[in-house]
Amino acid sequence: MTDAPPPVLVLIDRAAAGGPPRAPGETGWRAVDPSEHTIHVTDLGVTRGDGIFEGLGVSNGSIQALEPHLARLARSAALLDLPELDLDVIRAACLESARLHEPAPLLLQKLVVTRGIEGGDGTPTAWVRTELMPDHDAERLHGIRVVSLDRGYRHDVAQTSPWLLQGAKTLSYAVNKSVLREAARRGADDVLFVSSDGYALEGPSASLIARLDGVYVTPRTDQGILEGTTQAAAFEVLRSLGHEVAEVLLPMDEVRRADALWLVSSGRLVAPLSSLDGEPVTVDAEVTRQLADALVDRRV
Numbered sequence: 001m002t003d004a005p006p007p008v009l010v011l012i013d014r015a016a017a018g019g020p021p022r023a024p025g026e027t028g029w030r031a032v033d034p035s036e037h038t039i040h041v042t043d044l045g046v047t048r049g050d051g052i053f054e055g056l057g058v059s060n061g062s063i064q065a066l067e068p069h070l071a072r073l074a075r076s077a078a079l080l081d082l083p084e085l086d087l088d089v090i091r092a093a094c095l096e097s098a099r100l101h102e103p104a105p106l107l108l109q110k111l112v113v114t115r116g117i118e119g120g121d122g123t124p125t126a127w128v129r130t131e132l133m134p135d136h137d138a139e140r141l142h143g144i145r146v147v148s149l150d151r152g153y154r155h156d157v158a159q160t161s162p163w164l165l166q167g168a169k170t171l172s173y174a175v176n177k178s179v180l181r182e183a184a185r186r187g188a189d190d191v192l193f194v195s196s197d198g199y200a201l202e203g204p205s206a207s208l209i210a211r212l213d214g215v216y217v218t219p220r221t222d223q224g225i226l227e228g229t230t231q232a233a234a235f236e237v238l239r240s241l242g243h244e245v246a247e248v249l250l251p252m253d254e255v256r257r258a259d260a261l262w263l264v265s266s267g268r269l270v271a272p273l274s275s276l277d278g279e280p281v282t283v284d285a286e287v288t289r290q291l292a293d294a295l296v297d298r299r300v
């Protein structure tokens with residue numbers, strides 16, 4: 001067995017826009033030893049989960065959907081009243097982190113920006129770490145068993161209660177991890193969040209795509225859910241194959257009559273559902289393969 005290549009860690013010292021001009025040659029980021037202890041114990045990302053992140057796929061050295069990920073990071077920063085970010089510095093750090101990794105077909109990057117240390121001057125702590133992408137071939141091939149779980153908010157929570165930060169990709173993922181343990185207790189692999197008034201939303205780390213009457217639909221993102229970069233890319237692929245796509249309000253009884261369902265994300269690309277709440281769902285192996293191939297090969 002060969003050892004996995006080491007991860008690459010790039011610290012981003014100048015993630016916030018503004019501040020004193022950078023000295024000539026100063027990049028605003030630096031590659032460090034990934035085993036180094038770099039986070040302060042009073043960092044608000046650690047003590048409060050107060051920060052934001054992105055998970056980016058890297059396919060044959062090229063970062064997938066880098067610009068949509070950076071745009072979503074900036075939207076999350078605005079929702080959390082974090083300082084405006086210097087996306088040029090952050091982009092360069094991501095590219096360098098990918099470049100420094102030993103070549104591999106698929107890598108995963110985690111880009112994190114926190115509010116900085118407690119009682120500090122508000123300078124964000126930020127880094128991007130690149131590692132091998134875990135293998136998800138079995139899920140793509142055989143599908144995943146999903147249970148629907150109530151998220152406890154109405155579908156209009158983002159409009160009625162924006163302070164709940166639904167729709168921002170925050171570091172507070174304890175709930176997103178807890179629901180996976182609940183899924184496991186119910187004999188399932190993953191979760192579909194449902195609004196308290198019965199609309200399908202998203203998975204804890206993925207967007208939902210359903211095929212209904214031949215149309216590929218995804219829940220509208222004004223319901224306090226993330227704008228999925230993989231969902232957007234998947235819709236481009238489906239459109240190019242001649243399929244109709246739409247963003248909709250999706251009541252759960254519509255989901256239950258869909259003839260195929262997928263959870264899509266940067267980290268796993270595409271996973272067809274093999275069951276929903278214990279009811280079998282047909283895996284469309286052909287469309288899943290078309291989507292997986294196109295998502296791996298995309299260059300944007």
Ligand SMILES: Cc1ncc(COP(=O)(O)O)c(C=O)c1O
Nearest residue numbers: 204205206207228229230265266
């Ligand atoms: C809650 C949530 N929804 C959707 C997604 C899918 O987003 P993307 O396709 O950009 O990875 C993620 C990704 O981690 C997520 O955490």
